[in-house]
Amino acid sequence: MKQRINKKAPFLVIMAMEEEAELLIKTFKLKLQKKPFGDYLPMKTFHGELPSGRPVYLVLPGKDRRFKVNLVGTQLAAVTSAFSINKYMPSAVFNFGTCGALKSKAAKIGDVFYCTDQVWFHSRRIPLPGYDEFSRGGYPCAPLPSLKKKLKVKTGVLSTTDSLDFCSVESERFFDLRADIADMEGAAIAWMADIYRIPFYALKSVTDLMDIKQKPGDQFLKNFQLAVGNLTVQASRLLRSLD
Numbered sequence: 001m002k003q004r005i006n007k008k009a010p011f012l013v014i015m016a017m018e019e020e021a022e023l024l025i026k027t028f029k030l031k032l033q034k035k036p037f038g039d040y041l042p043m044k045t046f047h048g049e050l051p052s053g054r055p056v057y058l059v060l061p062g063k064d065r066r067f068k069v070n071l072v073g074t075q076l077a078a079v080t081s082a083f084s085i086n087k088y089m090p091s092a093v094f095n096f097g098t099c100g101a102l103k104s105k106a107a108k109i110g111d112v113f114y115c116t117d118q119v120w121f122h123s124r125r126i127p128l129p130g131y132d133e134f135s136r137g138g139y140p141c142a143p144l145p146s147l148k149k150k151l152k153v154k155t156g157v158l159s160t161t162d163s164l165d166f167c168s169v170e171s172e173r174f175f176d177l178r179a180d181i182a183d184m185e186g187a188a189i190a191w192m193a194d195i196y197r198i199p200f201y202a203l204k205s206v207t208d209l210m211d212i213k214q215k216p217g218d219q220f221l222k223n224f225q226l227a228v229g230n231l232t233v234q235a236s237r238l239l240r241s242l243d
């Protein structure tokens with residue numbers, strides 16, 4: 001099916017945590033829009049323009065009303081994507097965030113990965129005909145061979161889970177899918193972009209190594225600022241290059 005191609009159609013950026021987005025919001029001088037999706041939904045939109053005048057919308061899932069934490073994970077990633085794609089009708093969807101990676105594959109804290117091929121789920125298991133493949137996801141990422149030189153990134157395959165720890169059942173599926181990096185939103189956003197047939201781009205910066213002894217949560221907190229700094233540099237370059 002044909003994509004709607006409008007050269008100045010907006011870019012939509014979806015991120016999971018406010019703290020991840022702060023630097024990008026500053027870089028592009030984005031302004032907060034009040035209640036973009038009505039009184040009840042917690043999502044937040046920041047709006048601005050890229051150098052060519054193209055509108056850019058950065059949408060965050062917002063905070064949990066009870067626990068006051070960012071609504072990380074696939075539920076709000078899907079809701080955020082559905083509502084914001086429907087409202088802003090972007091020509092491209094971007095997901096920028098943090099991830100876990102593998103020391104055994106030479107990944108380092110602060111590496112930024114450009115996600116290639118397809119985005120998978122390694123926390124869904126439905127061993128029934130047809131549903132097995134469905135549970136793995138496998139939603140397309142936009143290929144970007146010529147631009148890669150402008151970016152200081154590694155390339156890798158992203159898989160999504162609903163948990164931060166890397167338990168053995170999930171890691172088995174992760175390796176089976178030949179994934180390189182793990183997050184908690186990518187596949188949900190890529191799925192919605194695929195439903196609307198809009199190109200999906202993802203950059204993920206490594207906060208933790210999943211195959212070392214130190215707990216991912218402790219690594220995450222320690223390495224977060226470094227990872228976000230590197231992520232913002234590459235994300236800004238990607239947006240400007242495609243603008």
Ligand code: SAH
Nearest residue numbers: 016072098099100164182183184185207216
């Ligand atoms: N402990 C953090 C919680 C963040 S949840 C805090 O105190 O705020 C982890 C977020 O980082 C998710 O949005 C997810 O996409 C990403 N992430 C980083 N490392 C991950 C990993 N190893 N597995 C899954 N998601 C990871």
